[in-house]
Amino acid sequence: MSPNLDSPVQTQMAVGLLNGPINGEYHGNNRTEGKPAGKRRIFVQTDTGCVLGIDLDRRDNAHTVKRRLQLALSIPTDESSLTFGDLVLKNDLSAVRNDSPLLLTRNLLHRSSSTPCLSPTGKDLHQRDQSGLIEILGRSVSFARMKQLVKDIVKGINIGVDPIPVHSGLGGAYYFRNKIGESVAIVKPTDEEPFAPNNPKGFIGKALGQPGLKRSVRVGETGFREVAAYLLDYDHFANVPPTALVKITHSIFNINDGVNCNKAHERKPVSKIASCQQFIRHDFDASDHGTSSFPVSAVHRIGILDVRIFNTDRHAGNLLVRKLDGVGGFGQVELIPIDHGLCLPENLEDPYFEWIHWPQASIPFSEDELEYIANLDPLKDSEMLRMELPMIREACLRVLFVCTIFLKEAAAFGLCLAEIGEMMSREFRSRDEEPSELELICMEARRLIVEKEVLTSDFEAGDEDEYQFDIDEEDSESTPKMADDLMAKDPFHFGFRGWNGWNPLSKLEESIEEEESEGEEPSKPAFAGPSPRSQVRTVSKLSMSLKNTSLSEKNPWFQGVKLEGSLSGQSSGNRSANEQLPGSASFVKLADMSDEEWALFLEKFQELLYPAFASRKSGGVGQRQRQRQRLGTSCQF
Numbered sequence: 001m002s003p004n005l006d007s008p009v010q011t012q013m014a015v016g017l018l019n020g021p022i023n024g025e026y027h028g029n030n031r032t033e034g035k036p037a038g039k040r041r042i043f044v045q046t047d048t049g050c051v052l053g054i055d056l057d058r059r060d061n062a063h064t065v066k067r068r069l070q071l072a073l074s075i076p077t078d079e080s081s082l083t084f085g086d087l088v089l090k091n092d093l094s095a096v097r098n099d100s101p102l103l104l105t106r107n108l109l110h111r112s113s114s115t116p117c118l119s120p121t122g123k124d125l126h127q128r129d130q131s132g133l134i135e136i137l138g139r140s141v142s143f144a145r146m147k148q149l150v151k152d153i154v155k156g157i158n159i160g161v162d163p164i165p166v167h168s169g170l171g172g173a174y175y176f177r178n179k180i181g182e183s184v185a186i187v188k189p190t191d192e193e194p195f196a197p198n199n200p201k202g203f204i205g206k207a208l209g210q211p212g213l214k215r216s217v218r219v220g221e222t223g224f225r226e227v228a229a230y231l232l233d234y235d236h237f238a239n240v241p242p243t244a245l246v247k248i249t250h251s252i253f254n255i256n257d258g259v260n261c262n263k264a265h266e267r268k269p270v271s272k273i274a275s276c277q278q279f280i281r282h283d284f285d286a287s288d289h290g291t292s293s294f295p296v297s298a299v300h301r302i303g304i305l306d307v308r309i310f311n312t313d314r315h316a317g318n319l320l321v322r323k324l325d326g327v328g329g330f331g332q333v334e335l336i337p338i339d340h341g342l343c344l345p346e347n348l349e350d351p352y353f354e355w356i357h358w359p360q361a362s363i364p365f366s367e368d369e370l371e372y373i374a375n376l377d378p379l380k381d382s383e384m385l386r387m388e389l390p391m392i393r394e395a396c397l398r399v400l401f402v403c404t405i406f407l408k409e410a411a412a413f414g415l416c417l418a419e420i421g422e423m424m425s426r427e428f429r430s431r432d433e434e435p436s437e438l439e440l441i442c443m444e445a446r447r448l449i450v451e452k453e454v455l456t457s458d459f460e461a462g463d464e465d466e467y468q469f470d471i472d473e474e475d476s477e478s479t480p481k482m483a484d485d486l487m488a489k490d491p492f493h494f495g496f497r498g499w500n501g502w503n504p505l506s507k508l509e510e511s512i513e514e515e516e517s518e519g520e521e522p523s524k525p526a527f528a529g530p531s532p533r534s535q536v537r538t539v540s541k542l543s544m545s546l547k548n549t550s551l552s553e554k555n556p557w558f559q560g561v562k563l564e565g566s567l568s569g570q571s572s573g574n575r576s577a578n579e580q581l582p583g584s585a586s587f588v589k590l591a592d593m594s595d596e597e598w599a600l601f602l603e604k605f606q607e608l609l610y611p612a613f614a615s616r617k618s619g620g621v622g623q624r625q626r627q628r629q630r631l632g633t634s635c636q637f
């Protein structure tokens, strides 16, 4: 078959397991144990959703994989890129582990959201597919429960119990059942997410890997986030149902024909990468019921998880409620958090915490909760996720890092869940979205490290006079053109320099004394290292003051930056998969810092927290009473 990427292909065949060029051997489900050293099996998903299993041996590299895909899918090797999380695989495949899902994207000229999902060619591929109906991708001990679940589903499928499509929600989802017809799992294929090519509900138009419903979460990447939330929920603290990433084959799944997105009429078994979560019997969700019966501890535990993972989609529909009356619960209920596909975004944006105004969230954390929070270790969390979900992007892990530190310090300081959630949430003033206090702290930390770098390099070069001259020139003679140039060079630095002669520090100095005498003596900071209080008070007050100032009013450049997304759209000489995400309306980017800058950033970030919390506490009542004009950004429709 000659390559014709624009022709509609109406049918989709089951996954082909492409063996090595010289009769590579496949070892069924006994993957790692049965394989000779160096053998791995990977799953390659095209940007239109098609999934192919490929056995690799030591000699394979990205080029040989693409060659084999070219034979199967007729995509010329020079017109496609193979990516694995952040990595564009040029040649070396050593970072790719057994059972990893890779993404094959066609280069722009040949990529179109209307391009159909190409079928693997050749009947023998189909016939050689020896992989099981459902295979768990990953080997965490946390998936033990999932193994039994998979067995139950396979038994159901084998005796002809069909899955049931889920009608609610925007994405494709299916209840898979056991042999007696009970729903035991909800399966959400990654290529049926909102906007993904095979979405069954009409929300299509993007290829896998492009920004999705939330701009900081790419299409096709919600599945591993669901798993990340489960894996991070140590000790089942927040009650996230067991969840795993699976490769699953069934004819129920949806394939759009790629031209006008009609469903293919002929249903054939098709393989998908999907999240698979245990089905939890429940009575209603939190949107159907008053929240007063919700246990304080359940709200706290879910809130703690949401803060750690920066959940942008905790709407009431994503909290299942189960009555405990049957077992002597007397009106008590259990909460089950679901749908974590929009957590761990690649940038800080606006989270959505439904619980933020529930009275439970204003009750102080219990001793147990404080102990759980104190024991959280973002370094360990990141290592664990890298190990279990190797496709996870570093940008997501940095968000996890920042949020976990923020939570730990805030809880140790004595803030309650509602206060923490509010500090992480953006506000809308005069129809402008403004950065959250958390974002302002991050922006300030970035500014400080840039400033430190500039000072260090200038000090080393011994040209203090010249530096002073530069500053003066910037301050007095900035024009839009110059501002663009400066932003391109150093957006954070410039963004917080005095604007149009207005120096926020002069205002701030006046209020420091007042506030100190008014406020209670705050508790000790939880972070180790030198007390940052005196050093950082001024800069932190700058952030807090900015929070109470309309940024776009004071700083015309700021608004421009936000609209253009320049803050998040920097590029570097090194091409990485990360760069494919276009600048979004984020105020601060974490992913573009080098390791050294990141370490410095975390140090500055931590230093800035204590004064920020103190400021929050001292102005807390007024702040909380202020009417917050929040526009819902959850994804519930």
Ligand SMILES: Nc1ncnc2c1ncn2[C@@H]1O[C@H](COP(=O)(O)OP(=O)(O)OP(=O)(O)O)[C@@H](O)[C@H]1O
Pocket (backbone or CB within 6 Å): 166, 168, 169, 170, 171, 172, 173, 186, 241, 277, 278, 279, 280, 281, 317, 318, 320, 338, 339, 341, 635, 636, 637
């Ligand atoms: N683990 C579960 N157990 C039982 N029911 C579930 C579970 N997960 C999801 N559901 C049900 O399936 C519905 C759709 O699931 P979910 O909200 O996760 O899908 P979605 O497409 O991501 O939805 P949304 O567009 O609201 O984000 C839910 O409203 C809920 O009723």
